[in-house]
Amino acid sequence: MKLLSSSFTLLAAAALTILLGSNPLNAAEKISKTNPKAAPAWELKDVDGKVIKSSDFAGKVVLLDFWATWCGPCRQEIPGFVELQKKYGKAGLAVVGVSLDDQGPKVVKPFMKKYEINYPIVMDNGKTAELFGGVEAIPTTFLIDRKGEITHKHVGLVSKDQFEKEIKALLK
16 A cells, blocks of 8 residues: 555655646746736835835836745745846846745844845735735745736746746846
């Protein structure tokens, strides 16, 4: 019976790998160009209480990342986001982090300093994730083009190289 259970587990893992690509933790969704999804408008406070709005990024390519300080895969992605913001910010990229930390700015501020985060972090209000269709797991990252349409949705850990490829195409 144990052998059957192990075989089933391996088969399920293989099926996930085939369905989701080489990284079973990453479920990527490329949004159809014939049926684009407009990104919902949002308004949230950053770690200092300043109001940041989605409209502040009009005309930019936006990488919107739902994350938390306690999330291992989120922490792995952040150095790549810092690099991407540094490299493509002047070309029109805006990386924005939406923290889902229950403890709020008191845990996020020191984290931002430790990881040298060079992009805005806003605090989720419990509603924004729902506007984007819900966040089942973190990290969940959306790429939004200059017209304000969602072009990609990634659930789970994604390489900086993959994000860079998608961002470069959107910046053209």
